[in-house]
Amino acid sequence: MNLAWKRTLRTSSSERFLAVRDGKDVAAVDLHYLANGTVSGTVILLKEAGWQDADIPTLLRSLDEDFLPDVDLERGTLSYTVVMGEVLGNWEATSEVK
Numbered sequence: 001m002n003l004a005w006k007r008t009l010r011t012s013s014s015e016r017f018l019a020v021r022d023g024k025d026v027a028a029v030d031l032h033y034l035a036n037g038t039v040s041g042t043v044i045l046l047k048e049a050g051w052q053d054a055d056i057p058t059l060l061r062s063l064d065e066d067f068l069p070d071v072d073l074e075r076g077t078l079s080y081t082v083v084m085g086e087v088l089g090n091w092e093a094t095s096e097v098k
Helices: 053-067
Strands: 004-010 014-021 024-033 039-046 078-085
Touching: 014 053, 024 053, 039 053, 053 078
Parallel strands: 039 078
Antiparallel strands: 004 014, 014 024, 024 039
16 A cells, blocks of 8 residues: 555644655544543545545554554454545634734
8 A cells, every 4th residue: 555654733632644645645534542442533535546445444454553552443442434535625723913
C-alpha cells in the first residue's frame, strides 16, 4: 500500500492523521481514546485516491499496528467508521476588524 502517516493534531484524548501516498493526501483518520480503554476511529478515504473495498482491511491493520498497540479489532477494543468522501474546502475561524 506504501502509505506514509502524518500526525496533524493531538489532544489528551484524540489524534488526527493524514495518509499520504506519492505526495498526495489519500485519507484522514480521527482517533478518539475513550475512558473505558477502547478507541473509536473515523476513517475518511478520499475518492480521488482510487480506494477499492479490498484496500480497507489493509489500511485498518496498518493503523492498528503502527499507532494502536494496546487495542485491536479482534479483541473488540477498537472500532472504525469508514467514509468515502472528497475535500470541498477548508474553513477557518477569522476575526473581523472593525
